[in-house]
Amino acid sequence: MNPAALPLIDAEELARRLPVPRAVQAVEQALRAGLDPEADIPRTVLDVGAGQLLLMPSTTPSSTGVKIAGVAPRNPARGQPRVIASYLLMDAATLRPTALIDGTALTLLRTPAVSAVAVDHLAVPDAVRLVVFGAGPQAWGHVEAIRAVRPVLSVGVITRRPERAADLVERCRKSGLHADTASSDALANADVVACCTTSRTPLFPAADIAPHAVVVAVGSHEPTAREVGTDLVARATVVVEARTAALREAGDILIPLRSGDIGTEAIAGNLSELVRGAVDVTPLRPKLFKSVGMSWQDLVIATAAVNGSS
Numbered sequence: 358m359n360p361a362a363l364p365l366i367d368a369e370e371l372a373r374r375l376p377v378p379r380a381v382q383a384v385e386q387a388l389r390a391g392l393d394p395e396a397d398i399p400r401t402v403l404d405v406g407a408g409q410l411l412l413m414p415s416t417t418p419s420s421t422g423v424k425i426a427g428v429a430p431r432n433p434a435r436g437q438p439r440v441i442a443s444y445l446l447m448d449a450a451t452l453r454p455t456a457l458i459d460g461t462a463l464t465l466l467r468t469p470a471v472s473a474v475a476v477d478h479l480a481v482p483d484a485v486r487l488v489v490f491g492a493g494p495q496a497w498g499h500v501e502a503i504r505a506v507r508p509v510l511s512v513g514v515i516t517r518r519p520e521r522a523a524d525l526v527e528r529c530r531k532s533g534l535h536a537d538t539a540s541s542d543a544l545a546n547a548d549v550v551a552c553c554t555t556s557r558t559p560l561f562p563a564a565d566i567a568p569h570a571v572v573v574a575v576g577s578h579e580p581t582a583r584e585v586g587t588d589l590v591a592r593a594t595v596v597v598e599a600r601t602a603a604l605r606e607a608g609d610i611l612i613p614l615r616s617g618d619i620g621t622e623a624i625a626g627n628l629s630e631l632v633r634g635a636v637d638v639t640p641l642r643p644k645l646f647k648s649v650g651m652s653w654q655d656l657v658i659a660t661a662a663v664n665g666s667s
Contacts, residue, residue: 363454366662368462375662377498378505380470381477383661384654388474388632392417394599395627397653400578407431411442415652422446422656424460430555438494439555440464446659456663460655465494467658468650469502471628472573475596475646476549477506478631479638480571484548485510488539490560490584491553492521495575499551500529507549513539515560541565552576552584557608559586563593563643571644578606578649585645587613593645594625594638598654606649 366374375383388394401412407429414423426442433439442460447453476484484507489496492514500512512529514536516522522538529536544550544565552560552574563586566572572593574584590613597603603610603624613619626636628646638644 364456364663366456366458368459371459371462371466371662375466375658377466377470377473377501380466380658380661381473381502381505383657384467384470384474385477385632387653387657388629392629392653392657394629394651394653395601397599397602397651399602399605400652413652413655415656416449417656417660419449420446420455420656420660421449421452422652422659424463424652424655426460426464444655444659446656446663456659458659458662463655463658464650465498467654468495468575468648469498470658471598471648471654472499472551472575472646473502473506475628475631475648476503476571476573478636479594479596479644479646480507480549481569483508484571486513486546486548487511487551488513488515488543488547488549489525489551489553490515490556491576492516492518492525493553495553496525496551497528499553499573499575500525500532500534503549503551504534509549510535512536513543513547515539515541515543516554544570549573554584556584557582559589560584562586563588563591566643568641568643571646573646573648574609575648575650577608580606580608580611583607583609583612585609585647587616587618589643589645590623591619593643594636595623595645595647596626596628596631596636597624597647598649598651599627600624602649602651603647607647609647
């Protein structure tokens with residue numbers, strides 16, 4: 358085929374084709390239609406000089422796709438994104454390429470969309486107070502996506518870099534939200550807490566989280582790194598994208614498992630089970646959604662962007 362004829366979807370075009378609320382809807386619809394996260398193809402991680410190279414393929418009866426992502430920890434100091442990716446979408450029957458998509462923008466859309474689906478099924482209906490750990494693109498993406506499913510009015514930003522927090526606070530204010538930098542004291546009144554950091558150690562003690570709150574942890578896909586501690590995992594109703602992925606990559610789950618502080622029964626369900634109403638969610642018990650990022654999510658969003666989400 359003529360490469361010049363292949364549609365190239367950059368970040369701006371992706372946002373035009375698939376606004377955040379429609380991305381959330383696309384994930385929900387795919388799960389309701391029977392997509393099984395447990396059957397997804399595991400990512401391949403290769404160590405390279407600059408960091409890691411991730412290969413993330415997935416397939417459905419209609420579409421096949423693969424994301425190639427570079428994770429370069431030193432990039433932010435160079436003014437470059439930590440993660441840079443490209444996505445190739447193909448027809449499943451012929452494997453003929455149908456679109457090339459900015460994989461970084463795709464990741465920044467699909468991760469918050471998946472979180473929002475979980476929040477929509479776990480959070481109290483009147484969740485108005487959001488606290489975000491981190492101030493990078495994923496933090497803003499989670500503000501947008503959680504707003505799409507809950508009537509968020511205020512955002513507290515907690516970060517180690519005050520200048521980054523100020524930028525996110527200003528962006529939230531310009532979008533009509535009350536926002537400010539915050540300390541861990543804000544967690545006591547938070548309805549939803551989004552952890553969007555590169556931290557390798559827990560960000561807060563479980564005692565800081567209100568009994569009704571939902572915590573979303575998306576910052577790590579490494580077995581030795583975590584954003585939430587054993588105390589929260591043991592206390593909360595835990596939902597993961599897929600048990601297979603969590604037990605392979607989620608340090609937030611694996612570290613307390615290895616220490617014997619929890620068993621695999623601590624995982625109450627996966628995202629598909631949650632969407633189908635098959636997870637027992639106790640009202641006055643914190644909820645934790647742990648995400649490592651999976652290939653099926655990229656394929657769902659890419660397909661929706663190219664073919665329409667409905």
